[in-house]
Amino acid sequence: MNQTPLLQVIDLCKSFGGIQAVHFVNFDLYEGELLGLIGPNGSGKTTLANLITRFVKPSKGKVLYKGRPIQHLPPFEIVRLGIARTFQMVRPFYQLAAYKNMIIPLYSPRVKKIAGGEYGDRNAVALDLLEEVGFERDANVAYKPAGALPQGYLKRLELAKAIALQPDLLILDELFSGLSLAEVAGMVPIIEKLRLQGKTIIMIEHRLKELFRIADRVLVMNYGETIANGAPKDVMEMDAVKNAYLGSE
Amino acid sequence: MKKRKERIDRGIKARSGDVFTLCSWREMLYLAAPRLLPIIVFLLLPPLLSVYWQKVLLSLAVFALLSISWDLLSQSGMISLGQALFFGMGAYLSGIADHYFGLSPLVAIPLASFLGGAICTLALLPVLRLRGIYFSMVTLVIPLMLVRIIEATRIFGGTEGLTGMTPFPSKWIELYLVITVLLCLLFGFRRMMASDYGLVLKGICDNDRSVTNAGINIYWFKAQALFMASTVGAFSGAFMTHVYLFAGMPVFALDYSILPIAAAVVGGPGSFAGATLGAAILVPLSELLRGIGGLRIVFYGIFLVVFIVALPEGIFHYARRKYHQFERWVEVEK
Amino acid sequence: MFVGTILYAIINSFILIMMAIGFNLTFGISGVANFAFGALYVLSAYGSWILLNLLKMPYLLSVTISILLTSLFGGLIYRLILLRVRGQALSEVIATFGIGLSILELFSYFGLVGFEYTLPVFIDHSFIIFGTYVDAQRLIIAAVGLVLVSSLWLFTHHTSIGLAFRGIAQDERTALTFGIASDRIATLSVSLGAGLAAVAATIIIPLGSIAPAEGYDVLIKALAVCIIGGLGSSGGVIVAGFVIGFAERFTDTYIGSHWTMIISLTAILLVLVIKPSGLFGKQKELEERI
Numbered sequence: 001m002n003q004t005p006l007l008q009v010i011d012l013c014k015s016f017g018g019i020q021a022v023h024f025v026n027f028d029l030y031e032g033e034l035l036g037l038i039g040p041n042g043s044g045k046t047t048l049a050n051l052i053t054r055f056v057k058p059s060k061g062k063v064l065y066k067g068r069p070i071q072h073l074p075p076f077e078i079v080r081l082g083i084a085r086t087f088q089m090v091r092p093f094y095q096l097a098a099y100k101n102m103i104i105p106l107y108s109p110r111v112k113k114i115a116g117g118e119y120g121d122r123n124a125v126a127l128d129l130l131e132e133v134g135f136e137r138d139a140n141v142a143y144k145p146a147g148a149l150p151q152g153y154l155k156r157l158e159l160a161k162a163i164a165l166q167p168d169l170l171i172l173d174e175l176f177s178g179l180s181l182a183e184v185a186g187m188v189p190i191i192e193k194l195r196l197q198g199k200t201i202i203m204i205e206h207r208l209k210e211l212f213r214i215a216d217r218v219l220v221m222n223y224g225e226t227i228a229n230g231a232p233k234d235v236m237e238m239d240a241v242k243n244a245y246l247g248s249e
Numbered sequence: 250m251k252k253r254k255e256r257i258d259r260g261i262k263a264r265s266g267d268v269f270t271l272c273s274w275r276e277m278l279y280l281a282a283p284r285l286l287p288i289i290v291f292l293l294l295p296p297l298l299s300v301y302w303q304k305v306l307l308s309l310a311v312f313a314l315l316s317i318s319w320d321l322l323s324q325s326g327m328i329s330l331g332q333a334l335f336f337g338m339g340a341y342l343s344g345i346a347d348h349y350f351g352l353s354p355l356v357a358i359p360l361a362s363f364l365g366g367a368i369c370t371l372a373l374l375p376v377l378r379l380r381g382i383y384f385s386m387v388t389l390v391i392p393l394m395l396v397r398i399i400e401a402t403r404i405f406g407g408t409e410g411l412t413g414m415t416p417f418p419s420k421w422i423e424l425y426l427v428i429t430v431l432l433c434l435l436f437g438f439r440r441m442m443a444s445d446y447g448l449v450l451k452g453i454c455d456n457d458r459s460v461t462n463a464g465i466n467i468y469w470f471k472a473q474a475l476f477m478a479s480t481v482g483a484f485s486g487a488f489m490t491h492v493y494l495f496a497g498m499p500v501f502a503l504d505y506s507i508l509p510i511a512a513a514v515v516g517g518p519g520s521f522a523g524a525t526l527g528a529a530i531l532v533p534l535s536e537l538l539r540g541i542g543g544l545r546i547v548f549y550g551i552f553l554v555v556f557i558v559a560l561p562e563g564i565f566h567y568a569r570r571k572y573h574q575f576e577r578w579v580e581v582e583k
Numbered sequence: 584m585f586v587g588t589i590l591y592a593i594i595n596s597f598i599l600i601m602m603a604i605g606f607n608l609t610f611g612i613s614g615v616a617n618f619a620f621g622a623l624y625v626l627s628a629y630g631s632w633i634l635l636n637l638l639k640m641p642y643l644l645s646v647t648i649s650i651l652l653t654s655l656f657g658g659l660i661y662r663l664i665l666l667r668v669r670g671q672a673l674s675e676v677i678a679t680f681g682i683g684l685s686i687l688e689l690f691s692y693f694g695l696v697g698f699e700y701t702l703p704v705f706i707d708h709s710f711i712i713f714g715t716y717v718d719a720q721r722l723i724i725a726a727v728g729l730v731l732v733s734s735l736w737l738f739t740h741h742t743s744i745g746l747a748f749r750g751i752a753q754d755e756r757t758a759l760t761f762g763i764a765s766d767r768i769a770t771l772s773v774s775l776g777a778g779l780a781a782v783a784a785t786i787i788i789p790l791g792s793i794a795p796a797e798g799y800d801v802l803i804k805a806l807a808v809c810i811i812g813g814l815g816s817s818g819g820v821i822v823a824g825f826v827i828g829f830a831e832r833f834t835d836t837y838i839g840s841h842w843t844m845i846i847s848l849t850a851i852l853l854v855l856v857i858k859p860s861g862l863f864g865k866q867k868e869l870e871e872r873i
Contacts, residue, residue: 055458079464087462093455096448103445104452108464122445165464328676330618375855382616382814385676386806387855389618393803394848401841503799507684510677544692550685557674557681558667 004067006031006200007052007169012061012071014044014051021047023224024061029169029202034195036211036232037204039221040244045204046088048221049171053085054078065169080110084167086158088174088204094147098135098157101146102126105164114166126164133160133190152183159190169200176207184210212236220244251581262573283572287435287525291428295421303424307492309532310427311485315509316516316524317434318481324442324519325474326454328381331388333505335482336489337395339365343487344411344496353415354491358484365483370476377471392501399498410497417491427488431525434481438521450474504546508532511549514556517563526565588836590712594721596828597728598787602801603808603820604731605779611815613769615665616676617657619683620780621802626686627653627781628793631702642703650781657777661770683798691795701792702785724786731782732821744771807847811854813861822862826850 005028014022022044029035037045050056052063054075063071070078092101105111106122130142133156141153149157155175162170172191176184184207191214194201205211212218212232220228220235222244228235235241265276291310295303315332322329343361346352352360372391376384400408417423441447452460453467460467490496509524512531517523531552535545556563606620617623627649634645660682668674709718738745780801791797808827812819827850831843854861 053462055461074466075461076464076466079462084464085462087458091456091459093452093459100448103448104460104465105463107445107449110464161463330676330680372852382610382676383810385616386810387851390803390806390810390851391848393799394844397844398848401844503684507680511681514677544688546688547685547692550681550683550688553681554664554678554685557678558664561668561674 003030005029005064006066008062008064009048009052010062010064012048012051012063013059014047014056015059020224022051022058025221025224025226027219027226027229029200031168031200032195032198033216034191034201034203034214036215036218037202037221038206038208038211038218042223043221043244044224045221046173047224049085049173049202049204052078053083053171079108079165079167080113082110082166082168083171084162084165084169085171086155086162086173086175088177090151090154090158092146092154092157094145096146097143098146098149098153099123099126099130099142101157102129102161102164105161108165110165129160129164130157132193133157133163134186135160151178152180152186155179155183156187156190159187163194167199169202170194171202171204173204174206175203176205176210188214208236252578253581254576255579256574256576258574259572283569284436287522288432291432292425295424295428303420305533305536307424307427308536309528310424310431311489312508312512312532313431313525313528314427314434314481314485315505316512316528317431317438317521318478318485319509320513320518320521320524321438321442321474321478321481323513324447324454325450325471326381326457327377327471327475328385329388329478329506330385330510331390331392331506332482332509333392333501333503334388334395335365335369335479336486336505337392337501338369338479339483339486339488340490340496340500341405341411341486342368342483343490344414345405347414347491348406348411348496354417358487358491361487361490362480362484365487366476366480369479369483370472373475373479374472377468377475389506392506393503396498396501406497408498410495410499412495414491414494414496416494423492430484435521435525442521507546507549507553508535511553513563514553514561515563517565517567518561520563520565523563523565527563530564584836588832590717591721592829592832593825594717594725595832596825597725599804599808599828600732600820600824601724601728601779601783601787603805603812603824604735604817605776605783606802606805607809607812607815607817607820608735608779609772609776610809611817613772615661615769615773616679617660617773617776618676618680618802619660619686620776620805621798621800622683622686623653623657623777624780624784624801625690625793625795625798626656627777628702628784628788628797629690631785632793635702646702646785650778650785653781654774654778657780658770658774660777661773665769665773666766683802687795687798690798702788720786720789727782727786731779732817736817744768807851809861810851811861813863816861816863819861819863826862 007029009025009027009029012022012025013020025044025048027035037048039045047056051058051071054071054073058071061071062069065078065081065083070081073081092098093104103122103126106125127137127142131137135141135153135156141149146154146157155178159172159175162172175187179187188210191201191203195214203211203215215232217230218228218232218235219226220238220241222240227240227244228238261276261279264270264273265280270276270280295306298306315336318335319329319332339361342365343354343357346357346360347354373384373387376387399405405411417426442450449460449465449470453470457467486500489500508528508531512527513524514527515530516525516527531549535548538545538548560567602624606617609615609617609620630649630652631645634640634648635642638645640648660679664678664682665675668678709716710722711717740746783801808820808823811826812821812823827847830846830850834840834842834846
């Protein structure tokens, strides 16, 4: 592909005190790709996501989105440009009904801008979006308070909140963690549908089997550095990757 | 035979749930009564009271405004320990407008309210980015410092304060003006917080990272809430200046910071009706306790602590729960 | 005069540091903002006075008992009240504020104001240093301040309890998994903070007299120092203490005593604009609260 990459990460570094959480990470991401970001715990995957979405300030390096540098912009500005993310630790507004949780993303200026000022009734849109991610409409699941929902639904709610922002780039941080096999299987079609809509996705995951079935490319991190970048089955053959996950002799 | 307590909606609450309320006068009354009650009481009470108690009602309304302002801030995630800052700012600005520029109350009061709100918001803007505790600390410290500065530099009348204000044309205008403003804000803010905009504010209070993640600039929203609250606070100060015809150091007194908090906590934190109710309880109470002077604040303090630990939901929420639901003992099903 | 100003500025700085250190310890270490701090300061002073003058106990015994009782009281505040509202910032602040308020206004009501309400100085003597009269009490303040600050530093960096304190300041959950009983540590830190307030009171009150209004002043000054220095940073307290201490003293000598409060206020506002989390605020990263 010889178009400009949607996202370019150049020499990105972040240290917390003495710890190098992210160390000279470089990669490009093209539109429509699904990039898997994997690595053992503590390898810096979530920090990388935080750096791209600027919830954490980079110590060094650049992040280019659609050609423009974004590493100095405040997080809400980055969301408005079209990058949406989910959080690993899902924390909805527990007292509110699930669909009410959606109101806040739908209130975002980005949504207003894309819809040309009139998005329609937020409640209705919220219910539609929730149905798309699997909240059964006839069981009125969307009306239940978020505190009463099991983890599978909360993860879907988190995903729906990101989708509501109509992003071009979605960063999903451990969306599958804590879910049963059936629940994961249920979520894969939703992600496939997002890809068909032309969205670019980065998925940080530990559930490798499910991820490899849908990822185009995989980036492996260990101790803050990228140690592999390629197609899933190629990457898993590499010794460096095996050592990272399983340890070396 | 084991029993447990069960809480169910009252019959009339269930029946007046939706459009069906229009079927019966009784149900409509059930819904309307809590809303009409404060309106009727506030509007009809003044002519029935003696002059002394009219002054108390006035004071009640002013403190209710301060409490509402406090509650708005706390619902948006900012805990103000210095309502006196807004009150005093409005009081002084209004006093200055009158004393030095001869503006009539009708001009001075709105001017002081909005200007006071703007100044306070700008001054507190840097703290909005920090953890909530900084906001509380700064709002506590600034009015206390301003008092000492005025005392030391003797500006704006120094220890004697500013006098010679133009009073209101009549005491009825005075009283009904503040009552009308109170009622408008009481219902207006309630509406606002129940709307999607209010949801965003409450979301910021609950989980601001989540709101930022939705592409919303939380500092801008917090600034808006701060401006609204400080303008209301400044209004109460500006108003009082023209009632007492005086603006001096006492406008930054701790009283004005503490009673709103006590009122909101006692009446029901997180609701404007609760804040008003709290003021309605504490202000007359403190009048009755006037004889014991400084001990009043001790009472506020104790009330505060007792309520926040023992009955955190406040009187209003408790009363509302009782109004809508009842409890009974039922057998535990097997 | 210049040298004299510097000397008094140093002493003033230590006064401020001593006032702020208890508050900073409690907040920085257990995240509890104890707004009853000023009240505890005054409480211990009155306590000592009562023991000294009404029960006619010897000086050292009176102040020691008073300091211990104040620490105990601080711990009680935590156990009885703060424990129930732990984690809800709103309630913590309001509860401690309410307590502090009640105590101070109670004293105010009973009218225990006047020159006879004061604590005696340690040594009634004056020294001449660099051509200026400095009374012994003020020197003691500086000395005690220095000792306190260094021993606190040693404590929090080199003893297991001190490290535990810092642990729960950084991340309570992780600390719990290490077997650090966070509630017990929090109680301890509130007690310690209260005790430090009491020590400060014992040393500083002899310069003047006890007054309930002093409680508010102490709270303001402690807050000012902590805001400027950065909440939770002991280094910040020291630097901020010196910054404000010197600014106040020099303003007092060369410009006019009326302006000292203005300087403090301006300093706060400046810090808030330039580096809001304080000069040494480590919380800068955390303030983004991921």
